[in-house]
Amino acid sequence: MTKTVLVLVETVDDYLPLLEAEGYRLIRAQTPVLRAEAIARHGAEIDAVLTRGPLGLYADEIAVLPALKIICVIGAGYEQVDLVAARARGIVVTNGAGANASTVADHAMALLFAVVRNIPHADASTRRGEWNRVISPSLAGKRLGVLGLGAVGLAIARRGAQGFDMQVSYHNRRPRTDVPYAYCDSPLALARASDFLLVATPGGAGTQQLIGRAELQALGAEGYLVNIARASVVSTQALVEALRTRTIAGAGLDVFDDEPQVPDELKGLANVVLTPHVAGQSPEAARDTVTLVLRNLQAFFAGQAVLTPVAG
Template sequence: MAPIPLLVLNPLDADRLARIAEGGFTPHVALGPEARAQAIASMPDLRCVLTNGATGFTAAEMDRLPKLGIICAIAVGTENIDVAAARARGIVVTHGPGTNAPSVADHAMALTLALLRDIPRLDAAVKSGEWMGVRWPRPMVSGRRLGILGLGEIGAMIAARAQGGFGMEIAYHNRRPREGVPHRWLPSVQALAEWAEVLLIAAPGGAATRHLVDAAALDALGPQGYLVNIGRGSVVDQEALITALRANRIAGAAIDVVDGEPEVPDAMRALPNLIITPHIAGRSPESILATASMVVANLQAHFAGKPVLTPVA
């Protein structure tokens, strides 16, 4: 069978592009609005698209591709893909749950440790010639209360690492309690923030979760509390976070996601009690190849007339 053209809308490294090509698909990479529009216009018979939650795919774009049959999100998020419009058209939408979950959970713990132990500032201080003047005590991670907002697959992996490795006490908030979960469920974000010493966000993006962590939640977390976000930047009211950090209304924050990324507000760059990494939690060599393999498996199943492995629920 001849390779099937695949429109790719987000940056992929050479290894993932090679994995897609090995699977029987020819990737056509179109990055940015102009290239994307040109590619859609020039490929009217296109049958498959690869995107991610941040890049998305709109109903209007689907309407320009009458033969489109499947949209694959390379990671778990689908917040900017019009899933309802796809369903109305009979277009299958898949994503990649679990492919990068261990990597994200590892990074969440790394951020938590770096934040409480103040690793970035200590490193910078020693490299600038300081030593004795920065050796004041930093909080332990072990034994602290960890509140997880969004106990899905990633949240559960974080809980296992935090409890098993550091003896942390775990509570969580989802819209409803999860069956078979040993951790304490709290009925609101506010209640979780009041209870927690570290509030860790592992919730997806989208309208339903926008600004779940607002000024009131940050005040509930309090001046001894820490915020870690490896979910989506939109879950946190960013201006409220900047204000809280400036005023030391919370002790500090570590985030892998920014609302409006890759743009980072100047006000955030200037905060000494904020650690930022560039949405890299899920990017390990192992997880990167796993995401491409999942995309290929879903595409192969679809074009063989079989059920896809990971449809969007």
């Protein structure tokens, strides 16, 4: 029997035919209006939902999807999926942990290079016919702190250690025994041990504002912060203040509190590089993400264990 998947995500269109080729019927609803219409019109037919962390799936939506059996989240984060409502119905939730880790890590390092080496301003001034040869710090041999050593954090750590001879430290919910990097017991301790602090945690209540004024002060006037995780992990107010007062040297940000809106305070600062939540996007990442979704769906509907379950 054909299974129907409600697709809320808007970033993997080119690879959705992988699902259709395996017999899944897709209902694409990639705007808020289409989402509401699809749920109202097709709610009784929907067996699975494909979403991402910030888009989520809410309790009131779950309540009107009586056939829903599985929610597949692309990416590692699932902060707006109502896990309590899903568990109450026995609905399985999976995520895409690891599928786009390499792409996200690449983008994290690109943001770090861009802000430390002042690439955007050098490019803009050169195009204006200027020749401003500003001296910028080197990255080699510096101290790299990674907040969250999951698949993405580990990929970042390896790039720093193996590519740039960086001394890597990390903070995690618990120490890992399978890595050679130094463990710090708090975000504050990690900031003190870092020249470059890269945020790679999931979003959600457990990671709200792990980085605030104290951590930014500990990072210091020659320190840089990069966030490719969720904006909620870093206090935006404290970060704007730290950038404005040069409490830290600069920041690279791919995530924001109210996307697609970006605070004017950030846009007006010269020591921050901004990108529109694209760290996880590449053809390779999209393909691997949809392939993982397909494998989870196939396993689930065959009565087998899913590959990447989200704990309740």
